[in-house]
Amino acid sequence: MSSMAQKIKSPQAPDSLSALMLAWYDNHARTLPWRLAKGARSPRPAPYHVWLSEIMLQQTTVETVIPRFQRFLRQWPTIEALALASQEAVLKEWAGLGYYARARNLHACAQRVTRQHHGVFPQEEAALKKLPGIGDYTAAAIRAIAFDRPANVVDGNVERIMARLHKETMPLPMAKKRLRDLAAAYVPDKRPGDYAQSLMDLGATVCTPQSPKCERCPLTDHCAAHADGVAADFPRRAAKNEKPTRFGHVFIIRNKEGAIFFERRPQKGLLGGMLGLPTSDWLAQKPPTRKPFKGQWQKHPQIVRHTFTHFHLELTVWQIGHEHPPLAGAFYPPSEIEALPTLFKKALWSHS
Ligand code: SF4
Structure with a gap:
C-alpha cells in the first residue's frame, strides 16, 4: 500500500460517508423533472413519477429521458390513465427509447397497480418485485426515493x-455481490432517498x-x-465476449401515394408488438434472398447496421412499388415513421 493510501481514512465509516454525501447533495443535486425542487424534503416525489423515470432511465441517458418523461406525463398524468391506455398507444409513445419489453411491462405494471393496489405502489421491496418489469434495482429505488425508506439502491454508478x-x-461482473454488500453498509436511516440519489448524481x-x-x-x-x-482503473472488468453478428433482409413496399407497408411484429421476441417493415429471419449466416412475394424488387446498395444488447444485425434493403401486397399488415403514411423502432427508421433513411 502506498504511503498516501495509508493516510486515507477507512472507507468503512458508514455514518461519516453518508453524512458527506448528503451535505454534498444539498448543494449539488441535479434538477430533474421527476424530483422535488431543491431543498424540499416533504412530501416525497410521486411514486408514479419515480417508477416511470427509473424504467425510462434503464439503458437510456438522462438527456434523452427528460423530454420523453414530460411528454409521457402530459399524455398519461396518472397511473390510472396509463392503465386505461391501449398497449399500442404506449408502444408508440415509447418509440426510440428501445427495449420494447420494458414498455409492455410498464403498461402491465400500471394495470396491476391500478387493479390490485388501488393505484398505490406498495412500499415493500418484495411486493414491488412482484410487479411486471420491477427487479431488485427498481424496487430499491422506488422504496428509497418515493417512500424515503432505507434500501440498497445499486446500479452501475x-x-x-x-x-x-x-x-x-x-x-465485474463477478464482483457484483461484493460491491452490493459494500454499498449496503453505507445506507443510512436518515434521508435514505436523498442518499441514494446523491450516489446517482456523484456517479x-x-x-x-x-x-x-x-x-x-x-x-x-x-x-x-484516488x-x-x-x-480510472476501477472497476476492473472481465474480458468481454465479442457480440455475434446476425444477417437478414428488410423489405420496403410503397404504394402510389407514397404510403409504406408495415406489419405488426409478434408479441414475443425482439421489438415484440411494434410496427415494423417486413423482414426475413435474422440468422448467423447470410440467409438466401427469399422475397415475401414475386415482383420487380430492387436491392439498395447500402447495408443497414444496428446493434441490439446481445448481437449486431446487418440487413440488406430491398424495395418495390405495390398496391396490394399479399402480406398481413397495412399501408401507413410516412408520418408514422416517427413511431417505428430505430432499426426500421435506419432502413427507410438508408433508402430515401
Ligand atoms: S474515484 Fe475520485 S470521484 Fe470517485 S469516489 Fe474516489 S475520489 Fe471520488
Whole structure:
C-alpha cells in the first residue's frame, strides 16, 4: 500500500460517508423533472413519477429521458390513465427509447397497480418485485426515493463508486455481490432517498467512468483508488465476449401515394408488438434472398447496421412499388415513421 493510501481514512465509516454525501447533495443535486425542487424534503416525489423515470432511465441517458418523461406525463398524468391506455398507444409513445419489453411491462405494471393496489405502489421491496418489469434495482429505488425508506439502491454508478472507494480488484461482473454488500453498509436511516440519489448524481457528474473529477468529490479522503492515483482503473472488468453478428433482409413496399407497408411484429421476441417493415429471419449466416412475394424488387446498395444488447444485425434493403401486397399488415403514411423502432427508421433513411 502506498504511503498516501495509508493516510486515507477507512472507507468503512458508514455514518461519516453518508453524512458527506448528503451535505454534498444539498448543494449539488441535479434538477430533474421527476424530483422535488431543491431543498424540499416533504412530501416525497410521486411514486408514479419515480417508477416511470427509473424504467425510462434503464439503458437510456438522462438527456434523452427528460423530454420523453414530460411528454409521457402530459399524455398519461396518472397511473390510472396509463392503465386505461391501449398497449399500442404506449408502444408508440415509447418509440426510440428501445427495449420494447420494458414498455409492455410498464403498461402491465400500471394495470396491476391500478387493479390490485388501488393505484398505490406498495412500499415493500418484495411486493414491488412482484410487479411486471420491477427487479431488485427498481424496487430499491422506488422504496428509497418515493417512500424515503432505507434500501440498497445499486446500479452501475454505485458499483463504480464502491469499487474505487475500496480499490476492489475482483472484476465485474463477478464482483457484483461484493460491491452490493459494500454499498449496503453505507445506507443510512436518515434521508435514505436523498442518499441514494446523491450516489446517482456523484456517479453521473463526478465519479464518471472515464476521467473521474476527484478534485470535486466529497469522498476523496475515503477513497483508496484516488489515494493511489488509479481511480480510472476501477472497476476492473472481465474480458468481454465479442457480440455475434446476425444477417437478414428488410423489405420496403410503397404504394402510389407514397404510403409504406408495415406489419405488426409478434408479441414475443425482439421489438415484440411494434410496427415494423417486413423482414426475413435474422440468422448467423447470410440467409438466401427469399422475397415475401414475386415482383420487380430492387436491392439498395447500402447495408443497414444496428446493434441490439446481445448481437449486431446487418440487413440488406430491398424495395418495390405495390398496391396490394399479399402480406398481413397495412399501408401507413410516412408520418408514422416517427413511431417505428430505430432499426426500421435506419432502413427507410438508408433508402430515401
Ligand atoms: S475520489 Fe475520485 S474515484 Fe474516489 S469516489 Fe471520488 S470521484 Fe470517485
